[in-house]
Amino acid sequence: MENRAVDFYLGANTATGFVSLFDQLYDDSADSAVIIKGGSGTGKSTLMKKIAAAAENENRGLVERIHCSSDPDSLDAVIFRDGKCCIADGTAPHITDPKWPGAVDSIINLGDHWDAAVLKKSKSKIVELVKRKKKIYEEVYRYLDAATDAYREIRVICEQFVRYDKMNDDISRHADADFRPTGRKGSEKRRVLYSVTPQGYVGFDSTLSALASEITVVKDDYCLGDIYMNKLRARLLADGYDIYVCTNTLSCDNGVDAILVPGVERAYVTSTFLREYRGGSTETLDLKKYLPAAEIKSFKARLSFNRKLAAEMVDQAVSKLTEIRELHGMLEHIYIGAMNFDEVTKLSDKVINSFSFAY
Secondary structure (H helix, E strand, C coil): CCCCEEEEECEEEECCEEEECHHHCCCCCCCEEEEEECCCCCCHHHHHHHHHHHHHHHCCCCEEEEEECCEEEEEEEEEECCCCEEEEECCCCCCCCCCCECCCEEEEEHHHHECHHHHHHCHHHHHHHHHHHHHHHHHHHHHHHHHHHHHHHHHHHHHCCCCHHHHHHHHHHHHHHHCCCCCCCCEEEEEECEEEECCEEEECHHHHHHHCCEEEEEEECCCCHHHHHHHHHHHHHHCCCEEEEEECCCCCCCCEEEEEEHHHCEEEEEEECCCCCCCCCCEEEEHHHHCCHHHHHCCHHHHHHHHHHHHHHHHHHHHHHHHHHHHHHHHHHHHHCCECHHHHHHHHHHHHHHCCCCC
16 A cells, blocks of 8 residues: 555544544554653653654555644654554543553553652642643633534524435435445544644644545535535445544534545545635535525524634634643643653664564
8 A cells, every 4th residue: 555644633622621532543453552651741742753754654554643632733643554553642631541451552651761859849830830721721611612502503593494305315416426335334433633723723634635536525604514424424334435534523413524435535524614624626515505595594694693603712712722832831841851861762762663664
């Protein structure tokens, strides 16, 4: 298989708190899973970036870089060799422990290489920073709760008018043309492609073009994308396709904002008033075609109000996440000053060598 590297999240800040999909990291078919423990600034992301680079260079299948939704420039995990291997940050808020210790999983603790005496001198500052982060996260979740309520209100208004017969016919016709039943059982991997982060409501359009040569953009200004995408998901699984299903973390209702079908290089992605898809595409489907214009027009003011409210609440959440990132940087600075990075480098090299990368 041609080596490809793609980017996802496996967790996100939502209206209900942090939602983790780290149970999707690996299953019992995996050969090796390394779980990293350690505090902020101890070198977890740096090690994973080295693993990602080595995995990309060895050209042995798909590499998934899993980013941190609270800091997209950092990695939370790397899945490589087509899912047979992974390495992950096993600390909060996505605590991960071994499933099959020794047989598949192993733990490395970067905390073995910090000077606890130095950290104890900074105890009051560490405690203060952690408490401040927690308090601001609670504000983030309240803003996202308000955004999700506005999003749902738009959907409640519009879904009563949806022409489901027309939508179902279009999905069937589309699937009949592009997907032949395989005679096998389909499977899905859950990922997050877009998330509210300190950088905005952003994600990885490039992942779609890396895995698909044909991309359908589902334009969704009426919060109906979850309905359309879940119907499409059900059809693809019934026809026996292996798919990536990307969770819509704003809707919190089993929402889906992207589906990728790598086996046939097809992808579907929503583009909304909150998050516009800016990548390449082969076709666009506007979901307003399933709504009667006259009925929707009578709700124009309410729809406009809720769109503005959702957008403002997301902006406020982004602002608060930026504050958290600054506090996290202060926390990292304390831990960096207590680390023996010569020993961390030796341990990192040992971990990298354990995967026997071949170039």
